Amino acid sequence: MKVIKIDKKDWAGGLDKASSGYRFFGPVEDKECHNFKELDKGELPDFNFSNTRLSAKSVVFPQTEAMFEYSLDENEADHHLMKECRKNDAPRAVLGIRPCDASAFLLVKRNFDNPEYRDPWWVKAYESTTFAGLACNNPCASCFCTSAGCGPFDEKGLDVLLVDAGDHFLAKVVTEKGRKMLAAAGWNAETDADIEALKKDAESKISSFVPTDKLKDKTTMELYNAAFWEEAAFACLNCGTCTYSCPTCWCFDIQDESKGKSGIRMRNWDSCMYPLFTLHGSGHNPRGTKIHRVRQRFMHKLKYYVDKYGDGIQCVGCGRCIRLCPVNIDIRKICEKMNSYEPKAGDCNR
Amino acid sequence: MQNPYLPYPVRIDSIITETEDRNLKTFRFVFLNPDDEKKFAYQSGQFAELSVTGKGEIPIGIASSPTEKGFVTFTVNKVGLVSSYLHSMKVGDIMGIRGPMGHPYPWDVLKGKNVVIIGGGFAFTTLRSSIIYMLHPENRSKFKDIHVIYGARTPGMLLYKNELAAWEKRDDIRMNITVDGTKDPDWKYNVGFVPTITEKKAPNADKDTYSIICGPPIMIKFTQPVLDKLGYAHDHIIMSLENRMKCGIGMCGRCNVGKDFVCKDGPVFTLSQLETMPQEY
Ligand SMILES: Cc1cc2nc3c(=O)[nH]c(=O)nc-3n(C[C@H](O)[C@H](O)[C@H](O)COP(=O)(O)OP(=O)(O)OC[C@H]3O[C@@H](n4cnc5c(N)ncnc54)[C@H](O)[C@@H]3O)c2cc1C
Ligand code: SF4
Ligand code: FES
Numbered sequence: 001m002k003v004i005k006i007d008k009k010d011w012a013g014g015l016d017k018a019s020s021g022y023r024f025f026g027p028v029e030d031k032e033c034h035n036f037k038e039l040d041k042g043e044l045p046d047f048n049f050s051n052t053r054l055s056a057k058s059v060v061f062p063q064t065e066a067m068f069e070y071s072l073d074e075n076e077a078d079h080h081l082m083k084e085c086r087k088n089d090a091p092r093a094v095l096g097i098r099p100c101d102a103s104a105f106l107l108v109k110r111n112f113d114n115p116e117y118r119d120p121w122w123v124k125a126y127e128s129t130t131f132a133g134l135a136c137n138n139p140c141a142s143c144f145c146t147s148a149g150c151g152p153f154d155e156k157g158l159d160v161l162l163v164d165a166g167d168h169f170l171a172k173v174v175t176e177k178g179r180k181m182l183a184a185a186g187w188n189a190e191t192d193a194d195i196e197a198l199k200k201d202a203e204s205k206i207s208s209f210v211p212t213d214k215l216k217d218k219t220t221m222e223l224y225n226a227a228f229w230e231e232a233a234f235a236c237l238n239c240g241t242c243t244y245s246c247p248t249c250w251c252f253d254i255q256d257e258s259k260g261k262s263g264i265r266m267r268n269w270d271s272c273m274y275p276l277f278t279l280h281g282s283g284h285n286p287r288g289t290k291i292h293r294v295r296q297r298f299m300h301k302l303k304y305y306v307d308k309y310g311d312g313i314q315c316v317g318c319g320r321c322i323r324l325c326p327v328n329i330d331i332r333k334i335c336e337k338m339n340s341y342e343p344k345a346g347d348c349n350r
Numbered sequence: 351m352q353n354p355y356l357p358y359p360v361r362i363d364s365i366i367t368e369t370e371d372r373n374l375k376t377f378r379f380v381f382l383n384p385d386d387e388k389k390f391a392y393q394s395g396q397f398a399e400l401s402v403t404g405k406g407e408i409p410i411g412i413a414s415s416p417t418e419k420g421f422v423t424f425t426v427n428k429v430g431l432v433s434s435y436l437h438s439m440k441v442g443d444i445m446g447i448r449g450p451m452g453h454p455y456p457w458d459v460l461k462g463k464n465v466v467i468i469g470g471g472f473a474f475t476t477l478r479s480s481i482i483y484m485l486h487p488e489n490r491s492k493f494k495d496i497h498v499i500y501g502a503r504t505p506g507m508l509l510y511k512n513e514l515a516a517w518e519k520r521d522d523i524r525m526n527i528t529v530d531g532t533k534d535p536d537w538k539y540n541v542g543f544v545p546t547i548t549e550k551k552a553p554n555a556d557k558d559t560y561s562i563i564c565g566p567p568i569m570i571k572f573t574q575p576v577l578d579k580l581g582y583a584h585d586h587i588i589m590s591l592e593n594r595m596k597c598g599i600g601m602c603g604r605c606n607v608g609k610d611f612v613c614k615d616g617p618v619f620t621l622s623q624l625e626t627m628p629q630e631y
Pocket of ligand 1: 279280281282397406407408409410411412425426427428429430431432433434472475476591592593594595596617
């Protein structure tokens, strides 16, 4: 695959040139942390970050999104009918997304784009996006991406892999989409520079490892009934920070919101940490306790997903939930417990 | 790309108040675009999202049978936001339905078999659909004996009273209607809880006999031991779950029981399947 050298002094000019064909999204600093936002014309992404506070999932899957609009005014011909909201599906590019966040989209795609149903908003946004990722030269201590089927230079979710090499970027062209974006920016200086050494160096800095190999062989009910859930959930506040910051959490709620005689049906991120998530109209709640909800989150990521798709865990090892959890719940420790769990004779089975 | 969240527009064609407490109404809908009726091809046991514009959507079992053409019906209990608003709507009002969703009862497996239908309270809706379907002249010969055990608190709380009375008169379906109690001197049928009547009236198990059971958790809890006593294998006991739902198509993530989504992989499961799943329903 081709590698293009982009001199940093040509960075702003290239983006400006390409901006007629792309809406750019990138990390910018705001209130002591970096987050992704749509860049204004001429605004540059700020690559002076380890990783963004929230993941980049909102670029494709906004925290709140209008699905349909409707009128309740009976004088209008199409009153009470749902009309799909028009969306801006013009090509967009995410600059500086970390490889973990990009590969998270592949895990999430299995949910939104499957043989039976395709989620039109997610699919269109995803397909119109070019992912120009930024390799992690200095992965942080809570990352365990290499244990989660990913890595600091992982390319599988990307169209272009950018490597910061001091006064220039090395841009590895991963897909045709990526090639087009680089061409649109006028970056075309091919180089035979090797990024393998940088990659090995970055991978060697990963200090956190989590075994996941035995998860698939455990039975669901044995793990579900394991004694450690009570302790795991003890301190949890059910605040939902983990699910909101996670690039691989996709649960959402649907609500109608009317103002006067018109309104929208919209969806909003939701969280399995909240009791309302599963509360029935009758008052019955199948996940009525904190233990149920904490167990659901980890069982989903580390067992149900593993069994459903047979291709690893629903986590890319970005470490956000570990860094942001107010009570220090650590998915690495839970994963270790699950992976090494052996039911004791006499444990009940339900 | 077909948008799976877009409801088919429908008009409320009739509304019947079913029960004496007026909390259950049967809504009959007609599709505004006749082609949508074909797209909504369904089988008994499936459900749909009723979309009340401006209020939201609720998952409701389809109470009509695929053999009934030109309309679809749903029987809705008045519970919270959406269902209460729906109860206040009128014939002619426009709303939407989205579906059909989920797996139906396993009609391929049930072909050539005895079918024992056990229902309680208002969870009789997809069972009504199933009975109408099986009794249809084109279908009746595909099934052996059909038994029905259906109970409600009082005679006035039974759904579909006229149809129940008509089925009672037929000789190709064995009806066992029951109520928990009644002061009505003219009550001709059983008095007793569903589990008790099941014990007395349900046929013994054999490999060609399947039971479909839908009802409140308490009824299911006490009926299951009865079926065990009668010898029903757990893969011959078919149930339908009702978890809270939004999308209905396996995407929003809230209705799962273990790795299965009730909306997409269910709502119909056999008891043997449920025994390998967390009890989160
Ligand atoms: C597969 C299936 C079939 C069903 N069939 C019927 C039926 O035939 N007749 C009937 O009366 N009821 C049925 N229900 C239950 C019915 O969906 C709820 O009573 C209804 O959603 C309550 O909504 P609400 O807005 O009135 O209540 P609220 O408590 O205000 O609910 C707000 C939202 O929560 C969700 N919700 C609340 N309770 C439930 C619940 N028990 N199940 C699913 N979602 C819920 C809905 O999305 C609803 O929009 C069925 C449920 C499922 C899952
Ligand atoms: S579960 Fe935690 S570590 Fe894994 S992808 Fe989500 S936020 Fe990152
Ligand atoms: S209702 Fe959304 S996943 Fe089942």
